[in-house]
Amino acid sequence: MSPGSADPTRVPAVVVGAGPAGMAAAVALAETGVPVTVLDSYPHPGGQYHRPRAVGPGAGRAGVVAAPTGAGTGTGDDPTVAAFRHHLAVGTVHLRSSTTVWSASAEEGGCTLRLTTGTDPAAGTAAHAAADPDRDAALLHAEVVIIATGATDRVLPFPGWDLPGVCTAGGAQALLKGQGIRVGTRAVVAGSGPFLLPVAAALAEAGTTVAAVAEAQHAAVIARAAPRIAGHLDVVTEGLGYARVLARHRVPVRHATAVTAAAGDGRVEEVTLQRLDEQWRPVPGTEQRVAVDAACVSFGFVPQVGLPALLGCALTSDPVWGDPVVAVDSHQHTCVDRVFAAGESTGVGGAAVAVEEGALAGLAAAHALGAIDVGALRDRGAPHRRSRARKQAFAATLGRMYRRGDGWVHWLADDTLICRCEEVDHASVRHAVTALGAVDQRSVKLTTRCGMGRCQARMCGDAVAALVAHHSGAPADDRAALSTPTVLAPVRLRELAALSPEYEEP
Amino acid sequence: MPARDQRGAAPDPTDLRVTPPAEGSGPVRGDDGPHGGRGTPFTFRHDGRTVTAYPGETIGAALLAAGVRALRPSGFDARPRGLFCGIGACFDCLVTVDGDGPVRACLAAAAPDTEVEVHDVPRQR
Ligand SMILES: Cc1cc2nc3c(=O)[nH]c(=O)nc-3n(C[C@H](O)[C@@H](O)[C@H](O)COP(=O)(O)OP(=O)(O)OC[C@H]3O[C@@H](n4cnc5c(N)ncnc54)[C@H](O)[C@@H]3O)c2cc1C
Numbered sequence A: 001m002s003p004g005s006a007d008p009t010r011v012p013a014v015v016v017g018a019g020p021a022g023m024a025a026a027v028a029l030a031e032t033g034v035p036v037t038v039l040d041s042y043p044h045p046g047g048q049y050h051r052p053r054a055v056g057p058g059a060g061r062a063g064v065v066a067a068p069t070g071a072g073t074g075t076g077d078d079p080t081v082a083a084f085r086h087h088l089a090v091g092t093v094h095l096r097s098s099t100t101v102w103s104a105s106a107e108e109g110g111c112t113l114r115l116t117t118g119t120d121p122a123a124g125t126a127a128h129a130a131a132d133p134d135r136d137a138a139l140l141h142a143e144v145v146i147i148a149t150g151a152t153d154r155v156l157p158f159p160g161w162d163l164p165g166v167c168t169a170g171g172a173q174a175l176l177k178g179q180g181i182r183v184g185t186r187a188v189v190a191g192s193g194p195f196l197l198p199v200a201a202a203l204a205e206a207g208t209t210v211a212a213v214a215e216a217q218h219a220a221v222i223a224r225a226a227p228r229i230a231g232h233l234d235v236v237t238e239g240l241g242y243a244r245v246l247a248r249h250r251v252p253v254r255h256a257t258a259v260t261a262a263a264g265d266g267r268v269e270e271v272t273l274q275r276l277d278e279q280w281r282p283v284p285g286t287e288q289r290v291a292v293d294a295a296c297v298s299f300g301f302v303p304q305v306g307l308p309a310l311l312g313c314a315l316t317s318d319p320v321w322g323d324p325v326v327a328v329d330s331h332q333h334t335c336v337d338r339v340f341a342a343g344e345s346t347g348v349g350g351a352a353v354a355v356e357e358g359a360l361a362g363l364a365a366a367h368a369l370g371a372i373d374v375g376a377l378r379d380r381g382a383p384h385r386r387s388r389a390r391k392q393a394f395a396a397t398l399g400r401m402y403r404r405g406d407g408w409v410h411w412l413a414d415d416t417l418i419c420r421c422e423e424v425d426h427a428s429v430r431h432a433v434t435a436l437g438a439v440d441q442r443s444v445k446l447t448t449r450c451g452m453g454r455c456q457a458r459m460c461g462d463a464v465a466a467l468v469a470h471h472s473g474a475p476a477d478d479r480a481a482l483s484t485p486t487v488l489a490p491v492r493l494r495e496l497a498a499l500s501p502e503y504e505e506p
Numbered sequence B: 001m002p003a004r005d006q007r008g009a010a011p012d013p014t015d016l017r018v019t020p021p022a023e024g025s026g027p028v029r030g031d032d033g034p035h036g037g038r039g040t041p042f043t044f045r046h047d048g049r050t051v052t053a054y055p056g057e058t059i060g061a062a063l064l065a066a067g068v069r070a071l072r073p074s075g076f077d078a079r080p081r082g083l084f085c086g087i088g089a090c091f092d093c094l095v096t097v098d099g100d101g102p103v104r105a106c107l108a109a110a111a112p113d114t115e116v117e118v119h120d121v122p123r124q125r
């Protein structure tokens, strides 16, 4: 059976997501002779790390050209990208880009995935359908599924974070890498984690004046863990490279500092930088106003677990961040038969971890289909298992280096929005917890609509959990036990007709 | 056409378009001017004005380059919203295209001669 056989809606293997994890999984599967169908929402493969340039020469080729510096980006000679491209060319991997899985279910003998096509559900559909006839197949049944749906930026709310010009650091990076557009002429890059440096360096190289990089973590906390990462020379060298770029552009990097407010008339015009104490409480009297037209904020990444939740995969709380992540065993197998997961949906570790997990998921899926025996699974997987263990340990160390303090909630004002979609402010969330007895994110949602909107709590879920803990005095709730979203993406009415009739565009 | 330093060719500090380094894949039309290498520009309409875009640009990117940061008023409090996550996850950037939509401006490609409008749907608490 192959994607080209009689019934194009039945295929042996589907990989959802064409980032580092999904590409590695597809390559591993294809190398065992299993035909693979890869689905990705974006017009081009690559995911976040290998996001290709969509504009200008070479447009659409994953990993060919990175951000102007090459900072934090994939490169053209990346072996996973090269192998993926090879399999696309010879037809062993079939890529359906601009295709989003918006709903899915697991049944006896496989999974049914419901698809919507187009760059965005209402745009560009006709052109795509004409170019590729099987695009219109809105259903796909697969014997095995590998979930590689990645993560989104984590942003902690602050007064004014909904102003235009405030964006995620990943979003700024994506605009630069994909579109060759810088978010502003004068920016701050703020939040926490190693990702701030490549973004700031790329912006500076692109001509943006980066007024400051504000890292919330204390330098001493980072330095304490430094000996444990010193052995990872590649990463240390990469970090030093960004530091050199920032120094060349005279970009100040300030630790124990956060953007605690943004202000402006209709768009961000200035941000407040403020010192944080060891618990990340803003220190009064240390406010400094900086004029900017962009503020790029990221506190790391939050795994996307909507699809695995729909398929019935058990979620677990990430040991470092507390985020719900897909629970997998050493073969990247979820608790659902023949459903595997790899990359950041199983926990944030960066592209290097994602490819090892992807390769292992691909091998395990091949074994589940009978394409390789248990000996081959063990032997071919061995180097990836070793590498995965080493890189996961490193990622966990990094995570602890940037573990956030609870004091950030003190930079919220009463009227600071927590839920951007439903426009629920901090006072309402606090009221739900202290007066209405809400004990977790779910009960806050039911009493305030916080997290009920279009983004499915992807932007606020983490913050709400922290606020519940803060205002109730109880430890953070187990967010892995949360309710599942109904749909993963907006769909056209005709695609919905077969399903829940009461869904309406919120 | 040989690669050239586009940053040198675009001295305007307010111009947000950075032309990525040329890749040696042969001549591309529209190589001249400050955005050389981006291809041949086209226009669409947004909120009564004409906006220039290049092939492959998203609506959101083209609007940002044109200085448009506020894309829509929020439903309840009519607070301005713009590109936030940039990858299709937050739904802040909704616009309509030729009356269709809403679509996410950060994902949807700009298309010639389209009418992009502000997605303004007031909501009641
Ligand atoms: C905006 C952003 C920018 C980033 N930029 C960088 C960077 O420059 N450098 C860096 O080192 N790290 C970056 N990261 C971190 C990133 O998470 C990498 O570590 C890496 O890309 C993770 O690989 P992955 O394969 O797990 O997921 P991703 O690369 O995120 O790939 C997941 C893919 O799944 C697709 N997908 C998700 N849901 C569906 C669905 N329902 N249907 C169909 N397709 C779906 C997405 O379109 C995406 O292409 C970025 C993260 C974000 C959020």
Ligand code: FES
Binding pocket: B082, B083, B084, B085, B086, B087, B088, B089, B090, B091, B092, B093, B094, B104, B105, B106, B107
């Ligand atoms: S900017 Fe977040 S969905 Fe477009």
